[in-house]
Amino acid sequence: PLLPMFVIFFISALAETNRTPFDLPMSEAELVAGFHTEYSAMTFGLFFLGEYANMILLSALGAVLFLGGWHSPIPYAPFTLVPGVVWFALKIAFLLFIFSWTKGTLPRYRYDQLMRLGWKVFLPVSLGWVVLTAAVLTFGGWLPKP
Numbered sequence: 001p002l003l004p005m006f007v008i009f010f011i012s013a014l015a016e017t018n019r020t021p022f023d024l025p026m027s028e029a030e031l032v033a034g035f036h037t038e039y040s041a042m043t044f045g046l047f048f049l050g051e052y053a054n055m056i057l058l059s060a061l062g063a064v065l066f067l068g069g070w071h072s073p074i075p076y077a078p079f080t081l082v083p084g085v086v087w088f089a090l091k092i093a094f095l096l097f098i099f100s101w102t103k104g105t106l107p108r109y110r111y112d113q114l115m116r117l118g119w120k121v122f123l124p125v126s127l128g129w130v131v132l133t134a135a136v137l138t139f140g141g142w143l144p145k146p
Contacts, residue, residue, distance in 0.1 A: 059095035
């Protein structure tokens with residue numbers, strides 16, 4: 001039931017990590033490559049390590065919030081014997097694969113397109129989905145009793 005929220009979360013994670021559809025270039029003609037010319041050696045390596053650590057963190061957060069965390073996706077005997085750490089690592093690896101996959105397939109967005117996507121699409125859809133989920137839980141009688 002939370003698939004639309006997962007899609008919004010993942011696209012927002014792509015935008016937060018400045019991956020290819022949302023790596024908004026700033027004066028590329030004047031800056032040559034931006035931070036590539038500013039940093040070198042260990043500083044450059046730490047900069048990229050921080051970007052990839054952010055991708056791993058958001059993949060882990062997506063795995064915990066939307067993909068069941070360390071639980072097996074198939075609740076039957078051969079799959080439940082696999083340790084939870086392995087399932088968690090596989091889910092993180094799957095989300096990291098999707099991060100890399102989108103880098104190679106999607107074109108870049110412009111600033112105005114990203115702002116329109118965030119303010120005119122994601123905000124109303126996510127607020128509407130929260131209201132819809134609350135209404136279904138309330139009127140379906142699925143809320144925990146106090």
